[in-house]
Amino acid sequence: EPEVTQTPSHQVTQMGQEVILRCVPISNHLYFYWYRQILGQKVEFLVSFYNNEISEKSEIFDDQFSVERPDGSNFTLKIRSTKLEDSAMYFCASSTVGYTIYFGEGSWLTVV
Amino acid sequence: KNEVEQSPQNLTAQEGEFITINCSYSVGISALHWLQQHPGGGIVSLFMLSSGKKKHGRLIATINIQEKHSSLHITASHPRDSAVYICAVARAGNTDKLIFGTGTRLQVFP
Numbered sequence: 001e002p003e004v005t006q007t008p009s010h011q012v013t014q015m016g017q018e019v020i021l022r023c024v025p026i027s028n029h030l031y032f033y034w035y036r037q038i039l040g041q042k043v044e045f046l047v048s049f050y051n052n053e054i055s056e057k058s059e060i061f062d063d064q065f066s067v068e069r070p071d072g073s074n075f076t077l078k079i080r081s082t083k084l085e086d087s088a089m090y091f092c093a094s095s096t097v098g099y100t101i102y103f104g105e106g107s108w109l110t111v112v
Numbered sequence: 113k114n115e116v117e118q119s120p121q122n123l124t125a126q127e128g129e130f131i132t133i134n135c136s137y138s139v140g141i142s143a144l145h146w147l148q149q150h151p152g153g154g155i156v157s158l159f160m161l162s163s164g165k166k167k168h169g170r171l172i173a174t175i176n177i178q179e180k181h182s183s184l185h186i187t188a189s190h191p192r193d194s195a196v197y198i199c200a201v202a203r204a205g206n207t208d209k210l211i212f213g214t215g216t217r218l219q220v221f222p
Contacts, residue, residue, distance in 0.1 A: 031208060043155070043198070045209040056209055089153050101145065101210070103155040 002026045006092050006104035013111055016081050021107045023075045023092030032075045033093040033101070034067065036060070043091065049075065082111045115139050116213040118199050124219045131186040133216045135199030138180065142204045146173050146184050149196040149215065158184070158197075189220045 005024045013019050025032050034046040047057040047067055054067065066078045075094075079086055089108050095101040116137045125131055135144070146158040159166050159173040161182065166173050170189075175182040186193055196217050200210040 033209070035210075035212075037153075042214045043200070043210075043212040045211070048208050050208075056207060058209070091155060095208075100157045100160050102157065103147075105152070105154040108153070 002102065004092055004094055004102050004104035006090075006107050008107055009105065010108045011110070013082055013109070015084060015111055019079045019082055019086075019109060021077045021079075021090050021092075021109070023077070023104055024073055025075055025092065025094030026102055027073070029094035029096050029102070031055075031095045031097065032067075032069065033095075034077045035091045035093060035103075036088040037091065037106075038085075038088045046077070046090075079109075082109075084111050087111045113138070114214070115211050116199055116201055118197075118213040118216050120216060121214065122217045122219075124221065125189050127190055127220055127222050129189050129220075131189050131193070131218065131220075133184045133197050133199075133218070135182045135184070135213055136180060137182075137199075137201050137211075139201065139211070140204035141177075141180075141201045143202045144175055144182050145200045145202070145210060146182070147198040147200060149198055151195070155198070186218075189218075191220045191222055194219050 007022045032049040037043045045058050047061045048055045064080045068076050089106040091106045092104040119134045143162045148156045161175045170187045172185040196215040198215045199213040
């Protein structure tokens with residue numbers, strides 16, 4: 001069974017620090033996503049990425065966030081200056097058009 | 113108002129019971145997904161539907177596009193089915209993002 005892998009599984013960071021969450025999507029997938037889930041809340045869309053550019057982003061995905069696919073395999077989410085309210089589980093996902101979406105196990109970010 | 117509503121929010125069952133979880137949505141969609149979230153947080157895709165019915169093992173998912181409603185059924189429930197079940201929709205049009213429901217927490221007791 002193919003899988004999306006995410007690192008780290010858990011990160012604690014000081015407010016104001018930069019964080020990079022890493023994801024390795026499934027190799028033949030073309031669409032890549034980041035979602036987040038604040039504790040006790042529903043999952044929310046952050047950004048989608050296709051053909052080496054952002055295809056859609058939510059209002060949550062402000063200038064503090066960026067995504068990159070630096071080497072054709074990794075897909076990263078960077079938060080430039082973390083805030084307390086960025087504490088959440090961040091999920092990477094990938095898919096091909098019209099097919100099942102695969103999620104990673106999540107990266108739990110705690111900002112203190 | 114949430115674009116995707118699920119009911120019930122919480123559900124407890126005895127092992128062997130037939131389970132139904134409902135999802136209603138208020139937007140036009142290109143697809144509806146049923147997902148399972150385990151206590152550790154990981155999300156697994158169960159079904160992607162755009163019409164009709166799909167079955168996988170003891171799980172059955174149905175969708176009624178006209179009524180904007182979908183159901184997930186679990187036959188012969190087992191304690192290992194205990195998880196949060198989430199309905200998510202892909203809005204029709206040039207968008208690939210998913211809009212999630214709040215989930216249904218299912219606990220199955222032996």
